[in-house]
Amino acid sequence: MDAARGFLIADVAHAARPAPAVRLRDFERRFGNTTIIEGLDLEIAPGEFVALLGRSGSGKTTLLRTLAGMDDARGQDVTVPSARAVVFQDARLLPWKKVWRNVALGLRGADIRQRAEQALREVGLGHRLNAWPLTLSGGEAQRVALARALVREPQLLLLDEPFAALDALTRIRMHDLVLALWRNHRPAVMMVTHDVDEAIALADRVLVLDSGRIVAEERITAERGDRTVLARGLRETLLRHLGVERGEIAEEAGVVHLARARA
Numbered sequence: 001m002d003a004a005r006g007f008l009i010a011d012v013a014h015a016a017r018p019a020p021a022v023r024l025r026d027f028e029r030r031f032g033n034t035t036i037i038e039g040l041d042l043e044i045a046p047g048e049f050v051a052l053l054g055r056s057g058s059g060k061t062t063l064l065r066t067l068a069g070m071d072d073a074r075g076q077d078v079t080v081p082s083a084r085a086v087v088f089q090d091a092r093l094l095p096w097k098k099v100w101r102n103v104a105l106g107l108r109g110a111d112i113r114q115r116a117e118q119a120l121r122e123v124g125l126g127h128r129l130n131a132w133p134l135t136l137s138g139g140e141a142q143r144v145a146l147a148r149a150l151v152r153e154p155q156l157l158l159l160d161e162p163f164a165a166l167d168a169l170t171r172i173r174m175h176d177l178v179l180a181l182w183r184n185h186r187p188a189v190m191m192v193t194h195d196v197d198e199a200i201a202l203a204d205r206v207l208v209l210d211s212g213r214i215v216a217e218e219r220i221t222a223e224r225g226d227r228t229v230l231a232r233g234l235r236e237t238l239l240r241h242l243g244v245e246r247g248e249i250a251e252e253a254g255v256v257h258l259a260r261a262r263a
C-alpha cells in the first residue's frame with residue numbers, strides 16, 4: 001500500500017515537472033590551465049526564458065557555446081535539445097545572399113522559400129525578402145537573424161547580447177518582438193546580456209555568473225510589463241552580484257546609472 005502510494009506520489013511529481021530542456025551537471029570548461037567554468041549545475045525548463053548576466057570574461061559566451069554545441073563538451077553531463085538556434089550580437093548575414101536566402105540557409109526541401117518568407121513576416125520584414133543584407137539597418141539585420149533562428153523551430157533559442165549594438169528605442173522594440181516570438185513558439189531561451197533592466201523585463205529567471213559559478217539566481221513571477229515596482233530592489237541585488245557596490249549606484253528620479261559600474 002505504502003509502496004503503491006509512493007509510486008503515485010512519484011508519478012504525480014514526475015507529471016508536474018517535465019524533463020528539462022537543458023541540463024548541465026558539474027560542468028567544467030578550461031582553456032589550458034585556466035578554469036573558466038567549474039562545478040556548474042544548470043537546468044532550463046521547456047519554454048522557460050532565462051537571462052544570464054555576468055561581468056566581461058565571466059564565461060557567459062563559453063557557456064552559451066556549450067549549449068549551442070559549438071564547443072567540445074565530450075565526457076561531460078550536458079543535455080540539450082537537438083533543435084537549437086543561436087543569435088549573436090552581430091547578425092552574421094552573408095552579404096552575397098539575399099535576405100530570404102540568409103534565412104533559408106542550411107534548410108532543405110521544396111518549401112524553404114515559403115518557410116523563410118513566413119519567418120520574415122513574423123519579424124515584420126515580409127517586404128524585404130529580396131533585399132541585400134548591406135541595405136538593412138542594424139535593427140532589421142538583427143530581425144533577419146531572429147527569423148533565421150526561428151525558421152529552425154528551435155526548442156532552445158540562445159541569444160548572446162543580441163540587442164547590445166542597437167539604439168535604445170530599437171532595443172525596446174526588439175524586446176517586444178522577442179517576447180511575441182517566444183510566446184508564439186515557446187522555445188526555452190537563454191539570453192546573455194549586460195543589461196540588468198533587459199534581463200528583468202524579459203526573463204522568467206535571471207542568473208549571474210561569476211568566476212565560473214552561478215552566484216545569484218532570481219525567479220521573477222510578476223507579469224511582464226508590470227515589473228517596474230519590483231525592478232529597483234531586484235536591480236540592486238543583481239548589480240551587487242555583478243560587483244557594483246551600493247554607493248556606486250547613483251539614482252536620480254528612479255534611474256540607475258551604470259556608468260561607474262566596475263568593468
Ligand SMILES: Nc1ncnc2c1ncn2[C@@H]1O[C@H](COP(=O)(O)OP(=O)(O)OP(=O)(O)O)[C@@H](O)[C@H]1O
Pocket residue numbers: 031036054055056057058059060061062063
Ligand atoms: N578559445 C579560447 N581559448 C582561450 N581562452 C578563451 C577561449 N574562449 C574564451 N576564453 C577565455 O575565457 C574567458 C571567458 O570568455 P567568455 O567569452 O565566455 O566571456 P564572456 O562572459 O562572454 O565575456 P563578455 O561579456 O566580454 O562577452 C575569457 O577570459 C576568455 O579570454
Ligand SMILES: [Mg+2]
Pocket residue numbers: 060061062
Ligand atoms: Mg561574451
